[in-house]
Amino acid sequence: xxxxxxxxxxxxxxxxxxxxxxxxxxxxxxxxxxxxxxxxxxxxxxxxxxxxxxxxxxxxxxxxxxxxxxxxxxxxxxxxxxxxxxxxxxxxxxxxxxxxxxxxxxxxxxxxxxxxxxxxxxxxxxxxxxxxxxxxxxxxxxxxxxxxxxxxxxxxxxxxxxxxxxxxxxxxxxxxxxxxxxxxxxxxxxxxxxxxxxxxxxxxxxxxxxxxxxxxxxxxxxxxxxxxxxxxxxxxxxxxxxxxxxxxxxxxxxxxxxxxxxxxxxxxxxxxxxxxxxxxxxxxxxxxxxxxxxxxxxxxxxxxxxxxxxxxxxxxxxxxxxxxxxxxxxxxxxxxxxxxxxxxxxxxxxxxxxxxxxxxxxxxxxxxxxxxxxxxxxxxxxxxxxxxxxxxxxxxxxxxxxxxxxxxxxxxxxxxxxxxxxxx
Amino acid sequence: xxxxxxxxxxxxxxxxxxxxxxxxxxxxxxxxxxxxxxxxxxxxxxxxxxxxxxxxxxxxxxxxxxxxxxxxxxxxxxxxxxxxxxxxxxxxxxxxxxxxxxxxxxxxxxxxxxxxxxxxxxxxxxxxxxxxxxxxxxxxxxxxxxxxxxxxxxxxxxxxxxxxxxxxxxxxxxxxxxxxxxxxxxxxxxxxxxxxxxxxxxxxxxxxxxxxxxxxxxxxxxxxxxxxxxxxxxxxxxxxxxxxxxxxxxxxxxxxxxxxxxxxxxxxxxxxxxxxxxxxxxxxxxxxxxxxxxxxxxxxxxxxxxxxxxxxxxxxxxxxxxxxxxxxxxxxxxxxxxxxxxxxxxxxxxxxxxxxxxxxxxxxxxxxxxxxxxxxxxxxxxxxxxxxxxxxxxxxxxxxxxxxxxxxxxxxxxxxxxxxxxxx
Numbered sequence: 113x114x115x116x117x118x119x120x121x122x123x124x125x126x127x128x129x130x131x132x133x134x135x136x137x138x139x140x141x142x143x144x145x146x147x148x149x150x151x152x153x154x155x156x157x158x159x160x161x162x163x164x165x166x167x168x169x170x171x172x173x174x175x176x177x178x179x180x181x182x183x184x185x186x187x188x189x190x191x192x193x194x195x196x197x198x199x200x201x202x203x204x205x206x207x208x209x210x211x212x213x214x215x216x217x218x219x220x221x222x223x224x225x226x227x228x229x230x231x232x233x234x235x236x237x238x239x240x241x242x243x244x245x246x247x248x249x250x251x252x253x254x255x256x257x258x259x260x261x262x263x264x265x266x267x268x269x270x271x272x273x274x275x276x277x278x279x280x281x282x283x284x285x286x287x288x289x290x291x292x293x294x295x296x297x298x299x300x301x302x303x304x305x306x307x308x309x310x311x312x313x314x315x316x317x318x319x320x321x322x323x324x325x326x327x328x329x330x331x332x333x334x335x336x337x338x339x340x341x342x343x344x345x346x347x348x349x350x351x352x353x354x355x356x357x358x359x360x361x362x363x364x365x366x367x368x369x370x371x372x373x374x375x376x377x378x379x380x381x382x383x384x385x386x387x388x389x390x391x392x393x394x395x396x397x398x399x400x401x402x403x404x405x406x407x408x409x410x411x412x413x414x415x416x417x418x419x420x421x422x423x424x425x426x427x428x429x430x431x432x433x434x435x436x437x438x439x440x441x442x443x444x445x446x447x448x449x450x451x452x453x454x455x456x457x458x459x460x461x462x463x464x465x466x467x468x469x470x471x472x473x474x475x476x477x478x479x480x481x482x483x484x485x486x487x488x489x490x491x492x493x494x495x496x497x498x499x500x501x502x503x504x505x506x507x508x509x510x511x512x513x514x515x516x517x518x519x520x521x522x523x524x525x526x527x528x529x530x531x532x533x534x535x536x
Numbered sequence: 537x538x539x540x541x542x543x544x545x546x547x548x549x550x551x552x553x554x555x556x557x558x559x560x561x562x563x564x565x566x567x568x569x570x571x572x573x574x575x576x577x578x579x580x581x582x583x584x585x586x587x588x589x590x591x592x593x594x595x596x597x598x599x600x601x602x603x604x605x606x607x608x609x610x611x612x613x614x615x616x617x618x619x620x621x622x623x624x625x626x627x628x629x630x631x632x633x634x635x636x637x638x639x640x641x642x643x644x645x646x647x648x649x650x651x652x653x654x655x656x657x658x659x660x661x662x663x664x665x666x667x668x669x670x671x672x673x674x675x676x677x678x679x680x681x682x683x684x685x686x687x688x689x690x691x692x693x694x695x696x697x698x699x700x701x702x703x704x705x706x707x708x709x710x711x712x713x714x715x716x717x718x719x720x721x722x723x724x725x726x727x728x729x730x731x732x733x734x735x736x737x738x739x740x741x742x743x744x745x746x747x748x749x750x751x752x753x754x755x756x757x758x759x760x761x762x763x764x765x766x767x768x769x770x771x772x773x774x775x776x777x778x779x780x781x782x783x784x785x786x787x788x789x790x791x792x793x794x795x796x797x798x799x800x801x802x803x804x805x806x807x808x809x810x811x812x813x814x815x816x817x818x819x820x821x822x823x824x825x826x827x828x829x830x831x832x833x834x835x836x837x838x839x840x841x842x843x844x845x846x847x848x849x850x851x852x853x854x855x856x857x858x859x860x861x862x863x864x865x866x867x868x869x870x871x872x873x874x875x876x877x878x879x880x881x882x883x884x885x886x887x888x889x890x891x892x893x894x895x896x897x898x899x900x901x902x903x904x905x906x907x908x909x910x911x912x913x914x915x916x917x918x919x920x921x922x923x924x925x926x927x928x929x930x931x932x933x934x935x936x937x938x939x940x941x942x943x944x945x946x947x948x949x950x951x952x953x954x955x956x957x958x959x960x
């Protein structure tokens with residue numbers, strides 16, 4: 113029965129029962145983690161052959177390059193071709209990175225601050241104010257990058273088709289607005305795929321800042337866990353067609369395709385932007401790890417083969433997401449105080465619980481040994497104005513542990529809601 | 537005979553003979569490269585087992601960590617212990633990097649500009665003027681980093697015992713002087729080992745800037761090619777003993793131990809600095825490549841085993857340096873217009889030719905297909921006030937090619953000197 117339909121006595125009885133259950137859970141001294149989108153051991157075991165696909169030094173000669181030695185700042189040509197295939201852009205529009213696309217994003221923002229981007233009139237550190245748009249709920253690590261550099265973060269509400277584009281189109285008229293964070297496919301945490309119309313409006317943005325930058329983090333570009341691969345527009349050619357060729361930088365990585373701790377990443381943009389960035393990067397490094405690029409090319413081969421691997425990841429992930437959604441349907445749906453998404457890809461379930469109770473619910477979780485992403489983390493400055501959004505990351509624990517964790521999580525959601533309703 | 541002792545006619549005859557030889561060299565259409573300290577193929581072949589030392593996923597569990605997954609920002613504990621062993625510092629004083637220590641250096645300077653270092657009163661981008669000390673001849677990539685951020689570069693002369701410390705001690709009284717670049721062992725390009733007294737004076741510097749930083753690039757820490765390993769002081773504990781615990785950051789990498797294009801690097805400093813940097817780095821990345829760290833630990837094992845490997849590198853490198861030095865002794869010494877060092881480690885021979893002729897000599901080399909590091913590159917802003925210093929990098933070509941390249945190089949040195957003497 114929905115909590116709003118219960119009498120005070122019924123609420124009190126429910127609360128007492130849940131408290132008893134919570135005490136029993138605590139007594140188990142569990143240590144469960146649903147905090148980050150960390151692949152589980154079964155996924156890592158899928159890609160063990162990455163360790164054996166390049167063992168002969170003779171195989172290190174490729175594209176006319178000895179991958180073992182210095183050189184090739186932009187990365188191995190075959191690795192650039194691989195990513196161009198996956199993202200639907202051109203090899204010359206790519207730069208290969210190290211283990212983490214996050215680093216490529218951080219470094220781009222850092223260089224905007226210290227040196228300026230291609231069309232900057234001055235480095236951002238010389239601007240009085242830099243504003244950055246943050247579709248929320250969103251990815252805490254994105255927001256922290258721009259926060260760390262002192263940018264003023266502006267929350268953009270998410271809709272079922274992507275960020276509120278009316279608001280975005282209006283705000284980019286402000287020349288102090290320098291960019292926007294996007295996870296366009298299976299957005300973190302909502303799992304939303306930006307609609308064609310949203311993407312078209314992004315490509316056609318009329319920004320006042322000449323160096324306005326769309327940070328297009330295509331982290332889940334091939335990360336369907338339920339159903340077939342969903343083709344996705346190439347934002348780079350769309351921006352070019354709209355006369356905004358240098359407005360977007362796209363990012364992706366193999367962190368959730370091969371090994372999170374030892375993958376390769378990519379940054380893609382217009383050739384003009386890539387040329388400009390390579391000039392700056394040439395001062396910072398000789399190249400990222402070319403042997404690991406080669407290893408990945410040999411192992412992943414191309415987009416088609418990568419999609420086949422992602423099916424095997426999906427077979428591990430889908431039961432975990434199903435367990436989470438089944439528990440929510442069974443335990444929380446009848447209570448009527450929370451809503452959540454039904455993602456078909458990405459790494460998260462985004463849940464909105466009774467406003468004003470998210471922090472309390474997660475504090476209770478912690479008491480019982482279940483670690484979740486901090487409440488508020490999905491909003492700029494870690495502050496959810498509604499104290500409602502919670503990001504659930506089901507990928508790490510095995511299904512049986514996940515069910516235990518979700519049992520505790522649901523109990524805590526209910527306890528926090530009841531405390532609120534009962535003014536406890 | 538020394539050119540200074542020759543009559544004009546003798547000089548002219550010599551010049552004519554050299555011109556004929558130069559024309560014959562050009563006709564060979566050679567393509568030879570002595571530009572960078574790039575290891576040769578024979579060195580890369582020494583370490584092929586790095587590709588096969590980690591092939592079983594079960595071996596990825598180490599130090600209680602699954603090296604395949606996210607986490608461990610500072611690096612695998614066993615990799616930190618390895619570098620502490622090599623550098624003579626403590627594991628907790630280290631952070632593991634990616635393929636390139638250059639990136640760790642760039643990122644440190646970048647963070648000084650955008651966020652400030654531990655003892656900065658403000659980020660360096662908010663300072664009116666930042667000055668940086670550049671012992672010269674030195675490493676062009678060091679100088680370019682600080683130049684790229686707009687620092688004012690100040691040349692410090694090198695002496696046989698290291699940088700001119702009287703000048704350094706005097707200049708650090710200026711609070712705008714924020715740091716100094718050092719390659720303390722087998723300095724690039726002079727091959728000088730800083731004396732104990734120089735190192736002691738570094739550790740005891742009384743700098744006016746609270747965030748004055750010694751960039752201690754120990755690139756050639758185990759890179760003897762002639763003779764036994766030379767033990768070297770741990771600058772971190774010396775600075776600590778002198779009350780300057782947070783004044784130094786040390787850097788090293790396996791770029792010239794294993795694969796230049798796929799090694800691991802390290803930054804070492806006081807625990808207070810490391811803690812501060814990890815906080816900033818936590819916004820930039822999850823971790824560098826832990827599988828590659830593990831691969832290196834399994835392959836290199838410890839300092840003792842690494843020194844044994846360096847003996848095998850030395851066996852490849854020593855004949856190359858010998859060929860260079862023999863050619864210089866035979867071809868250039870009698871002419872009396874140039875001096876050079878006799879290094880026992882590192883990657884370079886540093887030569888001072890007749891002032892005002894280095895650029896011309898290297899332009900001639902280029903005409904004949906021999907690429908060298910640009911003349912001037914070893915000085916701030918790429919400008920050698922004497923136009924005299926040339927960095928020879930003998931590591932890449934096989935010995936027979938090296939002899940051909942050196943023949944052309946010596947010819948060009950002489951041609952340029954004769955042009956000067958003859959006012960051609």
